[in-house]
Amino acid sequence: MIIIAERINGMFTNVKQAIAEKDKKVIQELAKKQTEAGATYMDVNVGTAAADQAGAMQWLVETIQETCSTPLSLDSQKPDVIAAGLKVINAENGVILNSTPLNKKSDEEIFDKYLEMANQAGPKASIITLTMDKNGVPQDIDTRVAIAAEIVSKAMEKGFNTQRLFIDPIILPVKVPNAQVQPGNILAAMDQIRYLSEPAPHTTIGLSNLSQGASERSLINRVFLAMAISRGLDSAIVDVLDKDLMNVVATAEMLMNKQIYSDSFLKVYSTANGT
């Protein structure tokens, strides 16, 4: 399982403050903890508060890389913020460009820009693409799959290996009125997305979004993650510091025969899986 750790995000107060005050220690501490907890990649999101997002992205990347070599996932919908991060990153062990929709009204070519940047970033650079286009986030199964199909065919057209492509079917908060049908739709869409190419694109979800505003957040996240892994999900953006959640990942991977069982399977999961 490709685990993308979510915690270095300007939406969290301590990260926001650290960015504002250029307090390296907070960021480096988080990087260390998330790496130890089994992060395959570490998401880096400057949030919306920073006035100079490109500058903040560079500062975060440099700050993390001073003490930690876990590959990063540069998280922004703005190509210039991603580009700024890529300028200072060491992408030798890989990098994820996170994320782009297929297209959007204000920028029909946005996916092309991400493909271009990923190609320049080296052979181990990947992209997370959202099943979303200029009409917004689809609510049904078929439109999600149709957009995913367009994403895959466009990537293949441009010679971009589908093993470097992550498709995010966009999980919405379950607490939003009428949204309770969405988790089921996501699973059904994933069933089809994995047959879009050979080798299949990765699938990923921003798990924490599911339980936004709900009670029993960790439980909701854990249960859905297990359900999604059983449907072929092979990556997720999660809170790696949630030990119970990581235990679910280890157990689900073992039950799906992705990891060989041993009596210490929980304990070794991060070691065996980590980078």
Add this chain to the structure above:
Amino acid sequence: MPIPEIAESFTGSVNRVTLGATNENGGSRSSTITVGGARNVVYGGSPDEAGEKPVIAMDVLDSRPGDWPDALAEPYKSVLDSPGDWAKKCVEEYGAELICIKFEGIHPDKGDKDASHAIKVTEQVLKAVSVPLILWSCGYDEKDNQVMPKVSGAAKGENCLIGTVTEDNYKSLTAIALADNHFLITEAPLDINIAKQVNILASDMGFPLERIITFQSTGALGYGIEYAYSIQERQRLAALTGDKMMAMPAICDVGYESWRAKEAKLADAPGWGEVVDRGPMWEAATAVCLLQAGVDIIRMRHPRAVATVKHFISQVWREGNP
């Protein structure tokens, strides 16, 4: 019509392990042996993914074997009482790349020899040959825990491969192998889950995963080879998909297991062909089969079987080209 590229590629690899210590590294071996490094299955992927070619370790017993069939004992009849001469013969005449001393004679039912005997044998073999050594216990835990630490000490500095440790008996030999800077063999009874667990247990004691070789137990042709084959294959695939607890090179005990088969040793079986041929054939067939599952070191016994398997390896791993 172009041939489509269907080779699978993997992100992980089998650890590369170098056994033996030369003068520069504080030992007395004339050369070292490197195994592992495969980044694909056998015959899979591009030639540069094949890793190091597999090697043959020939068995030398610490005391005269009591139950070897004539066909097997015959080539060694002049050296069966002298482990040093025996080892020398294996290296010089039969091209053994490693010598595996099997301390059969320390077993309470097979001679019950003591630590001083085992130390003497180790020293004799170290002196007689300059290839790296494998030091293999008798399998009786209590006796192994008394004797093998002494054997380890007698070969200190030579970077030997020493074993075996099991899920139920791993602490003392793991600790001493770590202290004496040897490589360790972890053993499991044809059970992939236990195999992984033993590696974890050794690793928990601080033993580096990069210094472990796994022994999954071996079944000979007709006697469970399919279990051994599928476990070796599964271990290789786990290594290739990035499971660091299963990324070790593997060793098989083909010699002992093959010569237990009645087809290999039964003299009075007119319909089966000459007994002098059957044993070596059984041993070679078993080895060749397991090599294809992804095994890095093969323990063998009969010189003719060794010659056949060496030829096979030289053809399949030609210039690293499977």
